[in-house]
Amino acid sequence: MADLFASDDLSAADGQADTAPLADRLRPRTLADVVGQEHLTGPDGAIGRMVAAGRLSSIILWGPPGTGKTTTARLLADAVGMRFAPISAVFSGVADLKKLFASAKDHARRGEKTLLFVDEIHRFNRAQQDGFLPFVEDGTVTLVGATTENPSFELNAALLSRAQVLILRRLDAAALEQLLDRAEALTGRPVPIDAAAREALVASADGDGRFLLNQVETLYSIDLPEPLDAAGL
Known part of the structure; x- marks a missing residue:
């Protein structure tokens, strides 16, 4: 199984379809991209x-x-x-x-x-x-x-x-926040959660970048009338 994230890149891999999993589209391109x-x-x-x-x-x-x-x-x-x-x-x-x-x-x-x-x-x-x-x-x-x-x-x-x-260390909150920022930059969409839910999402990942991005992809796939709060996450 591929380990995707201590890192990621702001752009999708060359020629990779937008329908590829978010974690795949955010694969890093160089060691300098690793967080x-x-x-x-x-x-x-x-x-x-x-x-x-x-x-x-x-x-x-x-x-x-x-x-x-x-x-x-x-x-x-x-x-x-x-x-x-x-x-x-x-x-x-x-x-x-x-x-x-x-x-x-x-x-x-x-x-x-x-x-x-x-x-x-x-x-x-x-x-x-x-x-x-x-x-x-x-x-x-x-x-x-x-x-x-x-x-x-x-x-x-x-x-x-x-x-x-x-x-290799578990990703800390700052590193996980970078992954969220990069997911938003790539998709052009904010993760549909409020500030408290964002903090709870980072905490729930327990240092696992792949888990975090899989959760983000699920949130993007849901048609939400308004951002989720921590209780609804």
């Missing part, structure tokens, strides 16, 4: 330093849902000029990994480096996690894993020793 994770993406953050150096080490992105793990990985690949190869541990197995590693080797022979993004990496068992090691060590792939679980308990020590764990 809520400046401790990582800023110039003094681990990701910001990697981009400035033009070199990416293997990392594990650990954070709650809706904080932008997949989005950050995708934009990181773009920022350092790497091929982005995503896979989900929920839906994939050993055969899928073998295909990805073979493809990465082919691209490496053509001088193209691969960022292998593994969503829900903790879902792979210990033996499967061990299978990444030779390909990480020989540079076939740079591994970026994403997890909502504590890596110290869920990932092999051998894999952790080869990757830097970066913690």
Whole structure:
């Protein structure tokens, strides 16, 4: 499953239909668009330093849902000029990994480096996690894993020793307000709620940007005679 939001962009992706989900239309275009994770993406953050150096080490992105793990990985690949190869541990197995590693080797022979993004990496068992090691060590792939679980308990020590764990934070109220502002800028419509309801909506999201935007999309789809108050939200 794609993590969309620690961030977003004011315009829809090129050629993307207006009927696409709001969260998809607000996908960020660069790491600079990311909100809520400046401790990582800023110039003094681990990701910001990697981009400035033009070199990416293997990392594990650990954070709650809706904080932008997949989005950050995708934009990181773009920022350092790497091929982005995503896979989900929920839906994939050993055969899928073998295909990805073979493809990465082919691209490496053509001088193209691969960022292998593994969503829900903790879902792979210990033996499967061990299978990444030779390909990480020989540079076939740079591994970026994403997890909502504590890596110290869920990932092999051998894999952790080869990757830097970066913690993504729940989006604070200011970051969630930015998402609301950007949704309104994109659609040209205010979210149909009053100030108290807006505050309640932000609080209900509990730091999850994707949840917030899904709620906003639902509100936009309802024909309301007047903005909702907090009681009606």
